[in-house]
Amino acid sequence: AANPILRDSDFPALKNNLIIRAAKGETIERTPVWIMRQAGRYLPEFREARKRNDFFTICRNPELACEVTLQPIDRYAGLLDASIIFSDILVIPQAMASQEVQMLEKVGPFFPQPLITPADLARLTLAPNVHETLQYVFDAITLTRTKLDGRVPLIGFTGAPWTLMAYMIEGQGSKTYAKAKAWLYKYPVASKKLLSAITDLVVEYLVAQVKAGAQMLQVFDSNSGELGPDLFNEFLVPGLLQIAEKVKSKLKDIFLDVPIIIFARNSHYALETLSKSAYNVIQVDFTLSPEFVHSQVQRRKVIQGNADPSLLYADPENIRKVAEKMLDGFGTSQGYIANLGHGMYPDHDPEHLKAYLQSINENSDSLQEK
Numbered sequence: 001a002a003n004p005i006l007r008d009s010d011f012p013a014l015k016n017n018l019i020i021r022a023a024k025g026e027t028i029e030r031t032p033v034w035i036m037r038q039a040g041r042y043l044p045e046f047r048e049a050r051k052r053n054d055f056f057t058i059c060r061n062p063e064l065a066c067e068v069t070l071q072p073i074d075r076y077a078g079l080l081d082a083s084i085i086f087s088d089i090l091v092i093p094q095a096m097a098s099q100e101v102q103m104l105e106k107v108g109p110f111f112p113q114p115l116i117t118p119a120d121l122a123r124l125t126l127a128p129n130v131h132e133t134l135q136y137v138f139d140a141i142t143l144t145r146t147k148l149d150g151r152v153p154l155i156g157f158t159g160a161p162w163t164l165m166a167y168m169i170e171g172q173g174s175k176t177y178a179k180a181k182a183w184l185y186k187y188p189v190a191s192k193k194l195l196s197a198i199t200d201l202v203v204e205y206l207v208a209q210v211k212a213g214a215q216m217l218q219v220f221d222s223n224s225g226e227l228g229p230d231l232f233n234e235f236l237v238p239g240l241l242q243i244a245e246k247v248k249s250k251l252k253d254i255f256l257d258v259p260i261i262i263f264a265r266n267s268h269y270a271l272e273t274l275s276k277s278a279y280n281v282i283q284v285d286f287t288l289s290p291e292f293v294h295s296q297v298q299r300r301k302v303i304q305g306n307a308d309p310s311l312l313y314a315d316p317e318n319i320r321k322v323a324e325k326m327l328d329g330f331g332t333s334q335g336y337i338a339n340l341g342h343g344m345y346p347d348h349d350p351e352h353l354k355a356y357l358q359s360i361n362e363n364s365d366s367l368q369e370k
């Protein structure tokens with residue numbers, strides 16, 4: 001049976017809706033900020049929770065997922081403007097393969113039986129029932145939005161089709177993604193079949209997250225930068241555009257509407273196309289200057305990003321200077337959400353992240369006057 005549709009009236013009233021208004025392009029009183037991987041191993045309280053439970057146990061247990069989602073919100077109270085549900089992009093391949101993805105120390109996610117040739121697609125369930133396979137994510141979202149008590153909105157997320165396909169073929173992260181890219185050149189028909197199955201599943205997965213309480217969504221195409229413009233346009237663009245269009249249209253049918261963020265990492269060639277899509281916000285990585293981003297996006301979309309995560313190794317004084325420059329480039333009272341250009345690293349100092357968040361908060365006052 002389908003889940004009930006939960007609406008604003010089923011949850012505590014939202015006290016800080018800055019990021020939602022910013023994502024819709026409204027003029028706001030200061031720049032909102034959240035951080036990719038804001039829950040994670042750089043936090044001692046997360047490492048403590050991980051000593052007791054393995055990674056996917058936390059993902060599958062709504063109480064534990066809720067607990068770690070709230071850790072950065074509690075620690076940086078008043079400094080973060082959004083939470084993101086604790087999970088991983090690899091839950092989708094898990095749902096399609098009904099095969100364990102392991103989380104290995106120093107390696108990250110690992111598939112013991114990766115796809116090798118198109119014949120291996122027969123091993124997959126191309127259209128699993130999202131409620132049978134991923135109900136734990138929806139339960140975690142409902143519980144977390146309740147426990148947030150309206151402090152900040154809750155973001156739901158997914159991996160994008162190509163990024164997920166790449167993990168399913170490589171079996172783990174890769175420097176070149178040569179095996180997965182070889183599929184695009186050698187088996188274009190099978191590749192499109194797999195990408196299209198993942199696209200349909202991702203659409204259902206995102207819609208179900210919103211029905212469960214997610215107030216914003218982000219699509220992570222972390223590996224799109226490996227492709228170059230031709231492969232990107234042929235294999236990725238159709239699915240990426242469809243995800244935003246179909247999710248919006250399915251939500252509209254049930255009188256729901258949430259902003260959607262797209263992150264095509266390291267893909268300068270993606271910006272113009274994405275700026276004409278149904279996404280609301282484009283997350284940009286740290287290789288892109290504000291000038292270049294503006295030249296491609298032309299303020300058709302809200303921008304999110306993009307300081308180099310390695311900036312957080314600098315001393316707080318330096319962090320402040322770089323944050324100021326970033327805000328000068330991107331930041332106005334309209335069209336911008338601050339973040340990093342990629343996620344937190346495990347050896348980051350939580351106090352340095354605090355300095356980054358504070359400088360964004362302090363600086364947006366003076367930006368108001370520009």
Ligand code: 1CP
Binds near residue numbers: 035089172
């Ligand atoms: O606060 C948050 O953002 C937590 C939720 C979250 C998200 C949004 C996690 C928890 N993972 C993700 C997304 C994710 N996972 C992406 C997209 C964003 C990005 O580009 O970083 C990707 C590529 C993954 C895959 C993944 N999961 C990797 C990368 C491996 C590689 O070599 O490519 C790793 C190391 C993980 C594990 C993971 N996921 C999340 C955490 C906290 C961790 C650390 C693992 C642990 O605690 O043992």
